[in-house]
Amino acid sequence: MKKDGFLGIAVKKALWAAARATRIEEFNTRMQQMKDLDEKAYDLLVKKNGSQWSRAFFSPFPKCDILTNNICESINLLIFPARDKPIITMLETIINMLMARLQVNRDSVEEWDSLICPRIMETLKKNMKQAAECIPMKSDDWHFQIMGPHDQHTVDISQKSCSCRRWDLTGIPCIHAISAIWCRDEDPESYVLGNGVHGSIRV
DSSP states (O other): OGGGTOOOHHHHHHHHHHHHOOSHHHHHHHHHHHHHHOHHHHHHHHTSOGGGTOGGGOOSTTOOOOOSOHHHHHHHHHHGGGTTSOHHHHHHHHHHHHHHHHHHHHHHHTTOSSSBOHHHHHHHHHHHHHHTTOEEEESSSSEEEEEOSSOEEEEETTTTEETTSHHHHHSSOOHHHHHHHHHTTOOGGGGSOGGGBTTOOOO
């Protein structure tokens, strides 16, 4: 947006609100707010593929809701010293760097006090605190309607899915899912999908 001349703080906040929206309905509401604020900025955004910048259009398959390219930039910084070398030497250098990075991560896993990696556990605990404000209504053993502080959503425990889509996108139970899981007298940690479990090591 900066490259296109939109520098205002209000436009920036409206953009991030639309980008962070996890549902189409919420996205449309945020985009209408953008249109009311700056119609030119709105016209620019509607021409872009939503799946490239808003969670509302992200596929739940990768279990990743990251909006920035910080990971790519970190890798580029890591391999920067190898870029000016001959092709074979460059590839060997990159391989050695990645091997060392992966081994450091493997060593750090051995120090975990949980089967779930610390960052995901931190997110889960944060969600658990907020879930205390939710009221679950049971439909059957697997389906629940959850009354939250500001809205309500439906949870399908068997599909590990919530209508807010946060559980679907990340694999980490959202506040509504946690409320439903507690209603079943179960531990939310057991519902974190495999991407956060000990044994899956990220670069």
